[in-house]
Amino acid sequence: MIALLKRDLVLAVRAGGGFGLGLSFFLIVIVLVPFGVGPEAEILTRIAPGIVWVAALLAALLSLDRIFALDFEDGSLPLLATSPLPMEGVTLIKGIAHWITTGLPLTLVAPVLGFLLHLEPSAFGWLLASLALGTPALSMIGTFGAALTVGVRRGGLLMSLLVLPLYVPTLIFGAEAVARGAAGLDGLTPLLMVAVITLASFALLPFAASAALKINLR
Amino acid sequence: MSIWEYANPKKFIATTTPLVPWVMGISISCLVVGLVWGFFFTPDDFRQGSTVKIIYLHVPAALMAINAWFMMLIASLIWLVRRHHVSALAARAAAPIGMVMTVIALITGAIWGQPMWGTWWAWDPRLTSFLILFLFYLGYMALWEAIEDSDTAADLTSVLCLVGSVFAVLSRYAVQFWNQGLHQGTSVPVATGERSVSDVFFVPLLVCMVGFGLLFLALVLMRTATEVRARRIKALEARMR
Numbered sequence: 001m002i003a004l005l006k007r008d009l010v011l012a013v014r015a016g017g018g019f020g021l022g023l024s025f026f027l028i029v030i031v032l033v034p035f036g037v038g039p040e041a042e043i044l045t046r047i048a049p050g051i052v053w054v055a056a057l058l059a060a061l062l063s064l065d066r067i068f069a070l071d072f073e074d075g076s077l078p079l080l081a082t083s084p085l086p087m088e089g090v091t092l093i094k095g096i097a098h099w100i101t102t103g104l105p106l107t108l109v110a111p112v113l114g115f116l117l118h119l120e121p122s123a124f125g126w127l128l129a130s131l132a133l134g135t136p137a138l139s140m141i142g143t144f145g146a147a148l149t150v151g152v153r154r155g156g157l158l159m160s161l162l163v164l165p166l167y168v169p170t171l172i173f174g175a176e177a178v179a180r181g182a183a184g185l186d187g188l189t190p191l192l193m194v195a196v197i198t199l200a201s202f203a204l205l206p207f208a209a210s211a212a213l214k215i216n217l218r
Numbered sequence: 219m220s221i222w223e224y225a226n227p228k229k230f231i232a233t234t235t236p237l238v239p240w241v242m243g244i245s246i247s248c249l250v251v252g253l254v255w256g257f258f259f260t261p262d263d264f265r266q267g268s269t270v271k272i273i274y275l276h277v278p279a280a281l282m283a284i285n286a287w288f289m290m291l292i293a294s295l296i297w298l299v300r301r302h303h304v305s306a307l308a309a310r311a312a313a314p315i316g317m318v319m320t321v322i323a324l325i326t327g328a329i330w331g332q333p334m335w336g337t338w339w340a341w342d343p344r345l346t347s348f349l350i351l352f353l354f355y356l357g358y359m360a361l362w363e364a365i366e367d368s369d370t371a372a373d374l375t376s377v378l379c380l381v382g383s384v385f386a387v388l389s390r391y392a393v394q395f396w397n398q399g400l401h402q403g404t405s406v407p408v409a410t411g412e413r414s415v416s417d418v419f420f421v422p423l424l425v426c427m428v429g430f431g432l433l434f435l436a437l438v439l440m441r442t443a444t445e446v447r448a449r450r451i452k453a454l455e456a457r458m459r
Binding site: 048139144148149151152155158161162164165168169172173176190193197205208211212215218 | 230353354356357360361364365370373374377378380381382385388389391393395396412
């Protein structure tokens with residue numbers, strides 16, 4: 001499992017395009033927002049929590065089809081399926097690898113982008129915490145979506161349609177935690193809900209994803 | 219004599235085909251009676267005026283929109299566990315009907331909301347969760363269309379339906395948490411047996427609900443039989459080649 005994780009990370013870093021792309025996309029979306037709604041600090045402060053979360057979600061979505069598609073094309077996915085590692089382990093590792101290459105960097109740069117959007121100072125901690133707890137769920141849900149559509153040619157758009165509705169609860173609770181933090185309130189309740197979604201999706205979705213992969217590899 | 223006998227497509231079609239006109243007939247008469255009764259023979263509500271009458275379309279459609287997904291969930295489970303093709307096809311057949319019911323509920327709600335709330339749309343928990351339900355239907359149908367091999371498609375959509383159901387319920391509670399609503403609570407709580415609707419409105423509403431339920435049943439049976447026949451044609455074509 002560790003070897004697979006290392007392999008995926010090395011591939012993501014060295015193959016190019018995957019690692020930095022999501023991050024740059026995140027930055028671009030955040031930069032575009034002030035052009036769209038105007039540079040007034042009050043408006044940006046008001047919408048910053050939601051914008052950062054939506055941008056993180058889109059950036060995570062962007063790299064989802066790389067989780068299985070490349071392995072499917074070059075034939076290493078059937079190899080993984082026949083390896084002694086259970087398929088649930090493979091999907092779990094794929095989800096974790098996706099999080100380390102997209103979710104983790106997104107979380108780390110998010111405070112910087114929060115400055116750009118004049119996020120309330122009291123909300124930075126909540127932003128970091130909610131992204132750190134919430135982006136793993138985005139990766140794992142996305143792994144499930146990628147596993148569903150791995151056999152479909154040009155399945156990227158279809159996958160967005162399938163995955164985005166599944167992202168709704170995570171987005172709501174994550175953005176709510178930051179918004180409450182920005183309003184000077186206690187955002188612990190939504191934060192705990194984000195943690196619940198993350199833990200539950202890591203506990204259950206590898207099974208659903210591996211079931212979908214097995215069907216697709218049949 | 220067990221219910222699984224009807225998992226045989228031939229038996230299924232032979233049994234349901236003569237039933238469909240009857241179910242359809244009763245459904246249409248229920249709808250005609252219920253709607254005419256509701257529209258012309260009930261008094262106007264003292265606050266809502268005649269707009270209250272859209273309830274006879276709105277509530278049954280919303281009811282069936284949720285129950286259609288529930289039926290798809292059960293059919294998907296049966297397919298995954300017992301691998302009866304009719305079950306998978308029934309789930310597929312129900313999806314577009316459920317989606318149309320969702321749209322009807324959303325549109326009639328908007329038409330009612332304009333004079334009552336002064337807005338076509340509000341980001342209210344119930345409205346939002348219905349919109350999300352609509353997106354789930356879209357994704358489910360798109361996945362069916364995208365995959366060529368029919369057994370693979372049935373398997374994958376079933377898995378999606380199971381996971382989607384969990385997330386649909388989760389979204390329902392998440393949006394409730396996210397925004398307080400304009401939408402009134404349920405008028406006909408089944409569990410407590412109490413009603414906030416007077417009998418004058420409730421009886422025709424009940425007739426309409428029965429009508430919508432039977433309409434859904436008839437359409438699902440018809441569409442399932444169509445899917446079975448379409449698959450037979452495919453199989454015949456494949457054999458001829």
